Amino acid sequence: MKTLVQGCESAEQFGILLKMTRINSQAKQNALRAYLVDGLPARRAYARFGVTQQHFSSALARLNKAADLAMQYSNNHKISENHTS
Numbered sequence: 001m002k003t004l005v006q007g008c009e010s011a012e013q014f015g016i017l018l019k020m021t022r023i024n025s026q027a028k029q030n031a032l033r034a035y036l037v038d039g040l041p042a043r044r045a046y047a048r049f050g051v052t053q054q055h056f057s058s059a060l061a062r063l064n065k066a067a068d069l070a071m072q073y074s075n076n077h078k079i080s081e082n083h084t085s
Contacts, residue, residue: 003067004060007039020066021059027051028059035060 004017014037023029027049035045035056046056 003064003071004036006035006042007037009036011037017063017066017070020070021062023059023062025051025055025059028055031056032059032063036063 011033014033018029018032023032028051031045031049031051034040034048035042040048042056042060043053046053051059
């Protein structure tokens with residue numbers, strides 16, 4: 001379940017996904033933003049903000065899960081709208 005792509009996410013989308021998680025650490029948020037929005041390599045992103053590789057990977061997995069669920073919801077919502085029209 002790898003939904004999010006390095007350097008290809010908008011700041012707005014990233015912010016919305018972050019609200020769907022319990023990632024409260026500013027350092028983790030900054031590292032994830034540097035990786036997903038700015039396109040910094042993962043190793044540089046988590047090192048720059050003092051996050052361990054394990055914590056970065058865990059937070060990224062949570063964000064990917066949120067993105068996957070959001071996509072499922074959106075797709076399901078579109079299907080149900082088409083059936084009611």
